[in-house]
Amino acid sequence: MxxxxxxxxxxxxxxxxxxxxxxxxxxxxxxxxxxxxxxxxxxxxxxxxxxxxxxxGNSAEPEKKLAAVETVPSDAPTAAVSQASEAQTPAMAELGRLRISSQTWRRGGLGSKALVTFTLRNDNDYAVKDVEIVCAFTRRDGSHLTDRSRVLADSVSMKSRKTYAQIPIGFVNVNADQAKCSLVAARRA
Structure with missing residues (x-):
């Protein structure tokens, strides 16, 4: 070339x-x-x-929280508080007369997120805030799938109830059919 x-x-x-x-x-x-x-x-x-x-080993942490909630019977809060661990005593003491009166859930976000609607009932003589809930999701046959937790920074006045509509709890398994939410902790407002 x-x-x-x-x-x-x-x-x-x-x-x-x-x-x-x-x-x-x-x-x-x-x-x-x-x-x-x-x-x-x-x-x-x-x-x-x-x-x-x-x-x-962080995968077992939500199960520990759920086990702590199950040890607290709703009719005898003072006896249950004495059985709780020292670290959880201040938070669990606020759960005395705080309960979830009704709850439902549905899927959102293209079917991958859980949206929970529930009513908190506060029968205490004081307002509570920073309420933490744990929702356990199960299959149709009742076998456990996953736990998701959420802290609600909002406060609930004394002797009142408050409804939270479609609160995003987190991602859930496609096979999840049922959800059961429980209270874990709360603080005085």
Missing amino acids: NARLGRIGLGRFAGSGERLARTVTIASVSFGRGLLWLLAAIIVGCGIWMLLPLSK
Whole structure:
């Protein structure tokens, strides 16, 4: 190719064009390899990140909260408080005459989120705030699927009731058919 362009006087441009083409090819191959290494590093990092919560043991934490709620009978709050652990005593003492009087749930967010509607009834002589609820979701056959918790920063006045409509609790399994919500903690307002 240089021979033909040499007669016209463009031989030096033809040689630089070939060098430029080689340089672009080498750069594109190096860039492609770099992208493959970056993709591999991202996949490995995501895999490690997915395994980290399992090694810390955080998956059993909501079950511990639910077990603490089940040990508190609604008719004898003072005896149950003495059996509770020291860390949970101040929060559980506020649950004495606080209860969920009615509850329903439905799916939202393309069927992946649980929206719970419930009425809190406060028969105490004081207002409560920061009410924490835990909802246990089960299959049709009654087997347990998952627990989700939520803290409601709103306060409930003394000797009153308050209805919370369609509160998003969290993501639920597609097979979830029933939900049972319980009170975990509350504080004086």
